[in-house]
């Protein structure tokens with residue numbers, strides 16, 4: 001397919017979003033943001049299917065794999081317009097942004113043909129089964145076991161903090177398939193159906209009073225023998241590949257989301273009079289400066305031919321945006337005044353309170369601050385390695 005002109009593409013995206021968010025999906029505008037993942041879940045799943053049916057998922061994936069093969073500049077436009085329209089937070093992002101790119105890199109032709117269409121059509125949702133009670137930052141400590149028997153993988157063990165597992169159809173699981181091998185070498189990357197008797201999902205109630213993530217128990221859960229990405233023992237390499245899939249072009253969309261949150265903070269500060277407090281004013285200016293720095297850093301990354309970050313750049317970016325967003329969450333409740341410490345009847349929280357509580361997690365998930373600093377120190381700056 002010929003690549004559309006950027007201006008025409010922007011007009012098309014903007015027009016489609018405006019028309020699609022005007023009808024039945026109008027209540028979804030602005031829904032599902034940080035700490036509000038519980039909002040309109042069935043409707044947001046239907047929205048995923050609408051996105052898929054109209055070719056808005058996998059814009060940059062190769063056409064041979066069902067994507068649209070568009071350049072990154074077009075993807076940037078889509079994410080910018082998506083955020084600007086206040087379109088709902090995605091529930092299919094784990095499939096589109098993590099598993100899909102992993103299969104494009106490491107999957108067989110059969111695996112790509114089987115799994116990519118479900119992601120592209122928004123009909124199959126995925127979750128990520130890496131963390132366990134005894135393996136978070138130290139991911140090589142995974143102890144969920146899988147063994148091949150009579151043409152099927154049999155899984156036993158427990159995952160934790162599994163985001164959106166309660167809605168997912170599939171989970172990509174890092175499991176130990178060779179107990180005798182050295183830690184990293186005994187792992188495999190399996191694609192496991194969630195809706196089967198051997199899988200139990202127990203939602204975890206978070207500070208927000210809702211449950212984005214879950215415990216997932218495998219009790220002789222099954223996966224088809226061929227649903228392993230890479231070979232047995234290749235799990236570490238594939239899992240690291242997934243983690244390296246840079247957020248890339250979606251970063252600018254994320255930042256437009258940050259910008260909207262920032263504008264809401266200023267509006268509240270004006271309404272409550274907090275804007276007259278010099279300390280609050282200074283924090284607002286600092287937040288604005290941080291937002292500008294993140295935006296220009298992302299544009300500089302994207303301006304390179306590949307649009308991909310290199311070296312320890314993803315670690316630096318994660319460290320910076322996580323801290324920035326957490327401070328914004330603090331500012332969001334501080335401008336509300338003392339009332340922000342009270343929940344409404346039935347633990348009802350407003351958007352500022354949800355933002356504050358959710359952003360406590362920003363410096364933990366996707367690699368904690370301490371881990372990012374370790375990587376930057378050891379791999380980026382060549383400082384002495386921490387004692388093992």
Ligand SMILES: Cc1cc2nc3c(=O)[nH]c(=O)nc-3n(C[C@H](O)[C@H](O)[C@H](O)COP(=O)(O)OP(=O)(O)OC[C@H]3O[C@@H](n4cnc5c(N)ncnc54)[C@H](O)[C@@H]3O)c2cc1C
Pocket residue numbers: 127128129130131132133135136137138160161162163164213361364365366367368369370371374
């Ligand atoms: C909102 C949210 C969603 C998540 N979603 C998912 C998901 O979908 N799938 C999934 O698999 N996981 C998910 N996680 C889990 C996340 O990846 C882990 O929480 C994270 O990797 C940290 O692991 P841990 O919680 O076991 O903490 P630990 O690894 O036990 O760390 C505890 C503390 O020790 C510090 N620490 C650990 N090791 C070192 C070190 N070597 N040097 C210095 N400090 C260190 C850490 O920084 C942290 O402060 C999610 C987490 C959150 C908060």
